[in-house]
Amino acid sequence: MGILRKHRTALAGAVLIMALFAAAAVFSGCNEQQALGTFTYAEASDPSSLDPALVDDTVGGNIVRYLFDGLVRYDPQTSEVQPAVASSWDVNSDATEFTFHLRSGIKFSDGTSVTANDFVYSWTRALSPAMESSTASAIFQPVKGASALAAGETDMLSGVQAVDDQTLKVTLEYPMADFVSLLGHPVASPVSKKAVEDTTVKFAELPTGNGAFRVKEWTHDNQVVLEKNPDYYGTTASVDQVVTKIIPEPSTAVAELKAGNVDAVRTIPPAQIEGLRSDSSIKYYQGAADAVRLLGFNTTMAPLDNAMVRQAFAYAIDTDVLANKVLMGTGTPADGYVPTQVPGHQDDATPYSYDQEKARGLLTEAGYPGGSGLPPITLTYPGVGPAADMAQAIQSQLKQVGINVEISGLDEGVFFEQMGGGMLPLFIVSWQADAPNLDGYLFPLFDSENIGATDVFMYKNTEVDDLLGRARSTTDLGERTNLYNESERAVLKDVPAFPMVFGQENMVYAPRVTKFMVSPLGDIVLDEVTVSSK
Numbered sequence: 001m002g003i004l005r006k007h008r009t010a011l012a013g014a015v016l017i018m019a020l021f022a023a024a025a026v027f028s029g030c031n032e033q034q035a036l037g038t039f040t041y042a043e044a045s046d047p048s049s050l051d052p053a054l055v056d057d058t059v060g061g062n063i064v065r066y067l068f069d070g071l072v073r074y075d076p077q078t079s080e081v082q083p084a085v086a087s088s089w090d091v092n093s094d095a096t097e098f099t100f101h102l103r104s105g106i107k108f109s110d111g112t113s114v115t116a117n118d119f120v121y122s123w124t125r126a127l128s129p130a131m132e133s134s135t136a137s138a139i140f141q142p143v144k145g146a147s148a149l150a151a152g153e154t155d156m157l158s159g160v161q162a163v164d165d166q167t168l169k170v171t172l173e174y175p176m177a178d179f180v181s182l183l184g185h186p187v188a189s190p191v192s193k194k195a196v197e198d199t200t201v202k203f204a205e206l207p208t209g210n211g212a213f214r215v216k217e218w219t220h221d222n223q224v225v226l227e228k229n230p231d232y233y234g235t236t237a238s239v240d241q242v243v244t245k246i247i248p249e250p251s252t253a254v255a256e257l258k259a260g261n262v263d264a265v266r267t268i269p270p271a272q273i274e275g276l277r278s279d280s281s282i283k284y285y286q287g288a289a290d291a292v293r294l295l296g297f298n299t300t301m302a303p304l305d306n307a308m309v310r311q312a313f314a315y316a317i318d319t320d321v322l323a324n325k326v327l328m329g330t331g332t333p334a335d336g337y338v339p340t341q342v343p344g345h346q347d348d349a350t351p352y353s354y355d356q357e358k359a360r361g362l363l364t365e366a367g368y369p370g371g372s373g374l375p376p377i378t379l380t381y382p383g384v385g386p387a388a389d390m391a392q393a394i395q396s397q398l399k400q401v402g403i404n405v406e407i408s409g410l411d412e413g414v415f416f417e418q419m420g421g422g423m424l425p426l427f428i429v430s431w432q433a434d435a436p437n438l439d440g441y442l443f444p445l446f447d448s449e450n451i452g453a454t455d456v457f458m459y460k461n462t463e464v465d466d467l468l469g470r471a472r473s474t475t476d477l478g479e480r481t482n483l484y485n486e487s488e489r490a491v492l493k494d495v496p497a498f499p500m501v502f503g504q505e506n507m508v509y510a511p512r513v514t515k516f517m518v519s520p521l522g523d524i525v526l527d528e529v530t531v532s533s534k
Contacts, residue, residue, distance in 0.1 A: 039513070039529045040243040041264040042253035046221050047244075051204040052186035053126035056134040061186065062266075062523045063224060063244060067209035068189035069234075071100050071119070071168070072180060076519045076528065079290065079436035080343055081181050084234075085114060085190065085210070086168075095177040095475050100168040106233045108192045109214040116162035118190040124149065124157045125196070126187050135187045138434055142172045142179055175473030177480055181437045212237045212527040221246050226526070237527040238515070257282060257508060263531060264509035264516065264524065270386065273328055273506060282508050283516070286329075289503035290339045290520040291432040292441070293331070295394065296497045300458045301425045303374060307494050308366040314352040314498045316359035316401045317394060323501050326393045327386055330506050334499035336488055337441050341520040344438045344481040349488050350499060359401040371402020379405045381428040382415040390428060390500075419456050429456065430503075432521065438484035443468050446491045459496035 047060030055064045071086040086100040106114040126136035127149045140146040144159025159171040172179060182188070195201070195208035206215050212234065213226040224244040228237045245262055247253040253265045254272060258281065268276060277284050295313065297304045304310060319333035332340075336349030360370070368374040379394060381387035391407040398405055405426065410418065418424050433440025444454035447468050451458055464487050471483035507524075509516050512532045517525035 037239060037531050037533065038241040038243060039239045039264075039526070039531050040245055040262045041266060041509075041524060042245050042247045042256060042262045044246075044248055044250060044253070044267045046246050047218075047224065049204045050207050050215060050218070050224075052189040052191065052207075052209075053122075053131055053133045053136060054204060055186060058522060059244070062526070063226065064186045064189075065211070065523060066213045066226070066237075066242075066526045067207060067211045067215065068186060068191070069106075069209075069211050070186070070189040071102075071183045074184045074436055074519070076517055076523075076525045078343065079341055079520050081184065084184075089180060091177070091180075091475060093475070095175040095179070095473055096172045098170045098172075098179060099163075100170070102166045102168065103233065104166060106210060107231050108190075108195070108208050108210050109229050109231060110192060110195060110208045111231070112192055112194060113165075114190050114210050115165040116168040117165070118192070119168050119188075120157065120160050120162050121193050122189065122191045123160055124155075125191070127157060128155070133187060135185065135434070139182050139185050139187050142174065142176045142182075144171045144173050146173075176439075177472060177475045178435075178437045178439050181435045181439075185434055213242060216241070235527075238530040239526075242526050242529075254508065257510060260510070262510075263513050264507060266507055266524065268506055268508055270328055270330065273330065276508050281511075283511060283513070285505070285507045285509060285516060285518060287505050287518055288332070288339065288341050288520060289432075289505045289522055290342055290436055291430055291503035292334055292337060292339055292499050293390075293428065293430045293501045293503070294337075294497040295500055296419070296424075296427045296429050296457055297495070298422060298425045298458055299460075299494075299496045300422065303366070303368070304377070304425055306366050308362045309368070309374075310495045310498070311352070312359045312362035312366065312401065313398065313403065314350075314359075314495050315355045315362065316398050316403065317498065317500065318354040318397055319500050320354070321397070322390055322393060326389050327501065330504045331501035332504060334502045336492065337445070337497070337499050338438055338488060339441070339502045339520070342433075342436050342438065342441065344484060346485045346488065349485070350492050352492075352495070352498070356401050363402060368402070371404065374403060376404045376406050377426050378408055378424075379426045379428070380408045380410055380415065380418070380424045382412045383409040387428050394428075420453075422452075422456075422458055427456075432503075436520065438481065438488075439468075439472060442484055442487055442491070443472065445497065446487075457496035459491075459494070461490065461494060464490050 043059045048057040049055045052064050052068050069084045072081050073084040087103045088101045090099045126133045129152045137150045145157050148154045149157050161169045163169050192208045196203050205218050212232050214229045216227045217225040226242040228240050250267045250269045256262045257265050297310050323331040323333050338345045381391045395405050448460035467487035471480050474480040505518050505522050515530040517528045
């Protein structure tokens with residue numbers, strides 16, 4: 001998932017983002033499972049941090065989600081919101097006030113109790129400018145006072161109040177019925193003030209959490225060792241220990257798997273995919289990921305300010321070729337902006353299918369018969385992952401209907417700066433939302449209030465703005481889903497961005513791993529993994 005990048009609201013640049021999931025726990029007491037041994041998996045790089053306010057990479061994210069539990073978690077198979085530290089919550093009629101009722105008896109791994117005040121402290125800390133958190137502003141943006149705190153205008157988060165030890169009240173600046181679904185993100189987890197302020201230990205490396213595991217050891221650029229948290233309030237993990245081995249070269253990691261030195265590899269070389277799929281000595285995992293790769297249009301730049309031209313692009317691109325040949329089956333053709341496993345996904349939302357004749361007809365209708373008079377357009381992509389191969393394939397497909405594009409790869413940082421600044425006419429970008437909900441794939445990208453931030457297409461449609469606004473403030477789930485689905489269809493008619501491919505996770509693991517789960521957003525579900533003896 002390291003190829004995915006996202007331009008963030010309230011941030012100057014773009015950062016790697018991963019919405020991070022945890023497995024469902026059973027809360028009828030500890031409900032012990034028989035634990036067995038150690039599970040070891042290979043990652044290509046060291047975590048950025050183990051502090052939930054600072055982690056902004058997939059490696060650290062996968063670990064942190066099992067060191068900390070927030071108010072809610074996401075089901076590792078359906079992505080649905082489930083209670084965690086909060087056993088329940090109440091929402092007022094206009095979705096601006098949320099009251100969370102916390103479970104009693106939950107403790108940090110240092111033995112101190114988790115209370116509502118810990119959430120007030122943790123959210124305030126994460127939003128503080130001194131923390132320089134890359135995720136806090138985006139997750140807490142709806143909370144009253146969050147923007148002022150992040151801007152350094154105050155040191156208090158006015159919208160969050162500990163009514164008592166077990167009750168947390170959150171007031172929003174504006175209605176947002178799906179607010180709870182944001183709170184499964186690690187940045188919303190509670191941290192221990194006592195542990196943070198302990199100067200003898202660096203919290204970002206050896207944090208004190210309340211999750212299924214605790215950190216035993218982190219040797220930089222070598223390994224992170226987790227051990228089962230004996231005081232965890234939910235269902236205990238199925239293994240006693242998890243070791244994350246840092247092996248930068250994916251081919252080396254695969255060799256270590258075959259040698260029996262690691263149990264799983266998260267990043268595998270694309271060139272080895274076919275061989276690994278047919279290798280009977282290992283097990284191959286492939287599953288849908290909650291990410292979409294888009295062909296983005298700057299809708300303010302001619303000739304891409306013409307919807308018919310954009311529609312011609314959409315009909316001219318064969319997404320099946322992109323998914324199955326260019327990406328070698330590591331993606332699936334997208335049928336809309338919202339990935340398949342996101343709750344509320346609508347099948348076949350897109351009206352576009354590969355049809356060169358329709359593409360040519362639209363060009364003619366737009367005043368460019370056979371592409372005549374259409375100037376060359378530069379297609380830009382970030383210089384990482386398979387984007388270059390996709391750009392070449394798109395260039396070839398568009399040429400067949402008379403559209404000439406020149407392709408250009410940019411350094412990742414430069415790419416996001418220019419895309420966010422509205423300087424690129426045509427570009428390839430991937431999006432993965434902060435939370436597994438419809439809002440995260442539609443509002444940031446296509447509501448006009450986000451132009452200059454996450455609406456990198458400079459797209460404005462008052463009908464879409466109205467639909468999204470109504471969806472956000474509607475507390476009825478069925479009605480809310482219908483409004484989001486309608487807004488998605490409305491955007492697709494304008495096609496400011498063409499959804500090309502949904503992501504796929506591809507991993508390999510050892511036969512001794514008897515249960516291997518991966519969440520839709522790419523986390524190995526560490527507390528569900530089981531292994532047999534070697």
